[in-house]
Amino acid sequence: MLSREDNDFLTQSGPGTPMGALMRRFWMPALLGAELPERDGPPKKIRLLGEDLLAFRASDGRVGIVEPHCPHRGANLYYGRNEECGLRCAFHGWKFDVDGNCIDLPTSPPESSYKDTIKLLAYPTREWGDIVWAYMGPREHMPELPQLEFGLVPAASRYVTKKWQDCNWVQSLEGGIDTAHFSFLHAVLTRDEKEALALYSRSAALGDQSRPDDRIRWVRNDPRPKFSVLGHETGLVIGGARRTDTTDLYWRIAQFLMPNHAFAPAAMPGEVYYGQCWVPVSDTDCWIYTYSWRPDRPFTNAERTQFAGGFGVHAEVDSDYMPLRNLRNDYLLDRQIQKRETFTGIQGVSEQDAAIQDSQGPVQDRTREHLGPTDIGIVEFRKLVMGAARALQRGEEPRATRAAKRYAVRSGGWVADPAKDLAAVMTERFGHRHGYVGHEHGLGE
Known part of the structure; x- marks a missing residue:
């Protein structure tokens, strides 16, 4: 048997937990590739290791897994438009690519570099073996995909x-x-x-x-x-x-x-x-x-x-x-x-x-x-x-x-x-x- 403390240690995997930190050092299956059948199709809500996220397939076929809330004023990007290699917020049109980069900021002057300072949390993904995998740990420790x-x-x-x-x-x-x-x-x-x-x-x-x-x-x-x-x-x-x-x-x-x-x-x-x-x-x-x-x-x-x-x-x-x-x-x-x-x-x-x-x-x-x-x-x-x-x-x-x-x-x-x-x-x-x-x-x- 385990103590109550050890049982919690073993079973809890959310952000900030020891087991959650361990699991985030590995690639995790996030969804089946078939769940995103269409380029520029609707984003899909997912929950992984206690985190609410959005998955979408961009125009070039790449899959993005990002936090759901726009960093402008917190609107949920699930209601946004998936178009031209990015997810665009329906509130004010801010647009983000699969890596979380802000690639269009239509509410700012064209000459402004403000968009270069805006970042949406995005996790690296790989599509392999009919599964979309996500890595949720520190980038400097990102391993290779496990060769199952x-x-x-x-x-x-x-x-x-x-x-x-x-x-x-x-x-x-x-x-x-x-x-x-x-x-x-x-x-x-x-x-x-x-x-x-x-x-x-x-x-x-x-x-x-x-x-x-x-x-x-x-x-x-x-x-x-x-x-x-x-x-x-x-x-x-x-x-x-x-x-x-x-x-x-x-x-x-x-x-x-x-x-x-x-x-x-x-x-x-x-x-x-x-x-x-x-x-x-x-x-x-x-x-x-x-x-x-x-x-x-x-x-x-x-x-x-x-x-x-x-x-x-x-x-x-x-x-x-x-x-x-x-x-x-x-x-x-x-x-x-x-x-x-x-x-x-x-x-x-x-x-x-x-x-x-x-x-x-x-x-x-x-x-x-x-x-x-x-x-x-x-x-x-x-x-x-x-x-x-x-x-x-x-x-x-x-x-x-x-x-x-x-x-x-x-x-x-x-x-x-x-x-x-x-x-x-x-x-x-x-x-x-x-x-x-x-x-x-x-x-x-």
């Missing part, structure tokens, strides 16, 4: 979505790296292997199911995986080993990447890789960006249709990215299905996760928790991010910001001899003890 593999593969080989979540980002992320819950939360009740396969395949709970009967049985029969954790430059490798039908162990290995990314543990070779990024809106809600990718080939239309169906890792959402099954309608929990078919009676892996994470409250009270042996990954995650935030308070920059290429890692499943430790299993599975695959994308070693 989903952004390195061709666009046809990735699928990116987002969804709203009604709780603090930390408890949702902790649910993502807690792979022990798969024996329960995503379980089916039937013992019939074919029926279990059909239910699991519908929810995509274990990846593509190359040997689904074995993996379903192993996860169901061993609810006490033994965990090991490896630290590396950009995060943690979190491996949980379960018993199989032989003396071998079935490893499900997740990755946590600073400060708010995690990769799912299920994929075997030739299957789909999944990752998520949790971005605080405020201290009591967040956006979750979910990305799937195939390093070996493009996705088929059938695979994309399956993702869009919203019963797996990608949630089924409305036009505002609100999940159709959410806190407001109790995730459409069906007690008859819960009684006879699935552990929760809720459809969709994403929704099953959300229901439990939201049920912990807007911000989980960690002063009352009692951790156990399967929570090692949670403990190490907290130590890492809180340690990095405290180090930043002492003036030490987070080392992950200097290792953008080391974000090109993979997670996944593997069956291995019990004599092999996690590092050996990772090397056997991925060719690198930390799952680094940068050589495949020309990043070097």
Whole structure:
């Protein structure tokens, strides 16, 4: 458990907070590129790390993310005109580009240099991997974009979505790296292997199911995986080993990447890789960006249709990215299905996760928790991010910001001899003890 002070330290990310300062040293997903489909289109209100902002796509295609209030007399630029590479205030026509520069001041004499002294707060942006990223920290410490593999593969080989979540980002992320819950939360009740396969395949709970009967049985029969954790430059490798039908162990290995990314543990070779990024809106809600990718080939239309169906890792959402099954309608929990078919009676892996994470409250009270042996990954995650935030308070920059290429890692499943430790299993599975695959994308070693 944590003290009240430590729980606040861990979960608060607004301006002026230690964790907020840490997160602002990294590039944050701000919105999907598809949310700004039109050059000179209407600006979009966004909220990121407790800050109200506006996003707009300029005439040249660049995206600006700026404070919403004009520095003249505080009018909201949301009501302004997006035209000719700038956002013009509807009140007196002051105009600003994507970098916050005042490029037209029609209320001042033409010869005046006053506009050169006016600046609108603007955050640097990059559009990459179907996401618009923003950097909200000190310019002198701005790092390279993290080279996550989903952004390195061709666009046809990735699928990116987002969804709203009604709780603090930390408890949702902790649910993502807690792979022990798969024996329960995503379980089916039937013992019939074919029926279990059909239910699991519908929810995509274990990846593509190359040997689904074995993996379903192993996860169901061993609810006490033994965990090991490896630290590396950009995060943690979190491996949980379960018993199989032989003396071998079935490893499900997740990755946590600073400060708010995690990769799912299920994929075997030739299957789909999944990752998520949790971005605080405020201290009591967040956006979750979910990305799937195939390093070996493009996705088929059938695979994309399956993702869009919203019963797996990608949630089924409305036009505002609100999940159709959410806190407001109790995730459409069906007690008859819960009684006879699935552990929760809720459809969709994403929704099953959300229901439990939201049920912990807007911000989980960690002063009352009692951790156990399967929570090692949670403990190490907290130590890492809180340690990095405290180090930043002492003036030490987070080392992950200097290792953008080391974000090109993979997670996944593997069956291995019990004599092999996690590092050996990772090397056997991925060719690198930390799952680094940068050589495949020309990043070097």
